Each structure stands twice: as structure tokens, then as C-alpha cells.
Amino acid sequence: MALKLIKDGNQISSQEPEFSELNKFCEENVIDLTFEWIAGQFWLHSDLPKEKPIGIEIDRELSRHEDYLKKSSVHKELLAKSIGVKGAHRPQVLDLTAGMLGDSLLMLAFGCEVWATERHPVIRFLIQSALKNAQHPKLQNFHFEATSAQQILEHGPKTEVIYFDPMFEDANDKASPRKEMRIFRNLVGSDQDAIAVFETALNRKAKRLVVKRPRHSANLSQAPSVQYIGKSTRYDVYFSV
16 A cells, blocks of 8 residues: 655655655555645645545644633643642643644643653654644743653653553544544554553652543543543543552
8 A cells, every 4th residue: 555745736755764654554554645745744634535634733733722821720721730730830741642732732831841752653743744844932842752652651751740641432422533533543543552551651650640531431440549520531640659
């Protein structure tokens, strides 16, 4: 199967070293993927022709979060509470599952210093392309590592907080999943090693380990120290002992 790259309406070569991992993924998984260069970065074409391509608009997302936080206190946000934002304190956070950077950018907007990792080649290619195109000043406090959660837990920075949002199939969610989630569930699947990653993270003895779950899902492993529960999502927090 094939990797297709489009720039200015024309197909370009996919044989450059920066695309080798994507080529390997397409071949091993017998899948066709199309990326298009739009506004300074690559975007992934949807699996449905009428849908817009998928990309990460880092500067726009950070600015949107900042505008929102000007009107609403950061201390009211469940994510902020779960990672230990208190008063002027902003913890350093290691995000084990960067995905499309949704939570990483929000924590960055809170004022945290964030390290993030993503192991899937398609998603991390989108992240790396978007980072090359981004200029927001808060990115000086963002560090991306193209590796696995287990590797960064073994060799990465010692942070006050470890954040883990494993891919899940939520049986309680009757609504159609967002485009990005639908596509990445097909590409990535569920995180079969989620419990192993959780146990490694717990043994790292960070001040707190935060696990993001659907509100009505079972605990990933043992019962948390405390939970912060929203309408559809909850954050299970495990304090180091």
C-alpha cells in the first residue's frame, strides 16, 4: 500500500528520510494514507471524501485557550484541579499520550511546563509538522519526545505530575465519535498495554499520577486516591505514597 503526499496540488516524493516511518506503517498495515501540505504543515486526509483533513493548529488552539481563561478562572477547570494547579503553583507535567495535543496545549495554557510523547507514527508526524509551523511564545515550555510512554518513563524527565489518557472504547457513549477519534481508533486501536503503562507510571513515584477516563468507565486498575468528575469525563488521581 502507499503513502501519498500532496503539495500545491501536486504529488511529491515520499522517499525522503522524514517520511520513512510513515511509509513503513502503510506497508506493514496494508493501508493508504494521504497527507496534504496546507498553510505551512501537513494535514491527514479523512477516510471520507467530504470531510476536511485533520491537523493540529497549535497557535490557534493556544490562543483560544488563553482567551477562554481570561474569562474563566483556571482554578475552576477539572483538569487543572487534577494536576494540582493551586494558587500561583503550576506543576511540571509529563503527558504520556499526546495524541492531537488537546490536553497538552490546555495544560500549557494553564502555565505549566509540559513534556509529551506519542508513539504512533501517524499522530506524531502530525505533531512534529505542526510544531515546525507554530510560533506561540508558550511553546518555550513545551517539549515533545517521539517515543513510547514506557521509554519516556524509563529515560525521561522527573516531573511532579504524570498524565495518562489511554485510548479506549467507551460502551456508554451512544453519540457518534468525533472525526479525529473515529479515524484514530481505526488507525491506532485501543491501548492494549494501558495497565502495564499505568503500573510503570505509578512506580515512577511522581507526586501524582492522573488518568483520564470516560465518566462511567471502570477504574483502569486500582482505586484512585481522589476523582474529579465532569459531565462525560473524569480524572482519577493517584498520590505517591
